[in-house]
Amino acid sequence: MAPLPETDCPVPADQQPINEYQNLSTSFPFSWASGDIVEYCSRLFVTGASFTLFIALPVAWFGAVGSDSDPLIKIVGSVSSGILFVTLAVVRMYLGWAYVGNRLLSATVEYEETGWYDGQIWVKTAQVLARDRLLGSFQVKPVLSRLKYSLVSLGASLFFCALLLINLEGSTQKEYYSTTPESGGRSIPGVYNDDSARWFEPDAFHGGEPSLP
Secondary structure: OOOOOOOOOOOOHHHOHHHHHHHHHOOOOHHHHOOOHHHHHHHHHHHHHHHHHHHHHHHHHHHOOOOOOOHHHHHHHHHHHHHHHHHHHHHHHHHHHHHHHHHHHOOEEEEEOOOOOOEEEEEOOHHHHHHHHHHHHHHHHHHHHHHHHHHHHHHHHHHHHHHHHHHHHHHHHHHHHHOOOOOOOOOOOOOOOHHHHHHHOHHHEEOOEEOOO
16 A cells, blocks of 8 residues: 555644645634535624624614614614624634645645744645645635635625715714704804804893893
């Protein structure tokens, strides 16, 4: 029987790219990216929805400053938080898969012999290099492409939510400056309003008319 490619490999087992790939492909949450596309998307959706409903929305509704703000703003802000949380998870997955992919495609392996920062470099044999590059090209690269598309979609969703929040905030401010519960109207900068003047400077008015000097 021919010897295994790793027979003369000085790299510790846990630092060999093939073993790093196998560990990554079965670990949480990195295994999501290499699974079925429907299951992958479903897990991302459930993750974002759970964060939105159980963390972001309660905080926005009960714990945020200015709790009397527009409920729609709170909902959109909570959804944005959920999307951001999923985005960070996908970024973490992408970094992990990119690291392993680079080690599989590289002709050399950097490793630490004893764990005391004594870095060593091992040049892969032709057999090991061919096997690793097959894994990197046909197993890791498709996963990285899926994660890239996910990040683009999530980024576009965040951008849309940001535009919606800006629009809602602008509409809320216009309504705030146009109405007030005390006088039924609020002064507009640069425009005189008799009701506002009476409210802010009552001493200047006697018998309903401004006092003369």
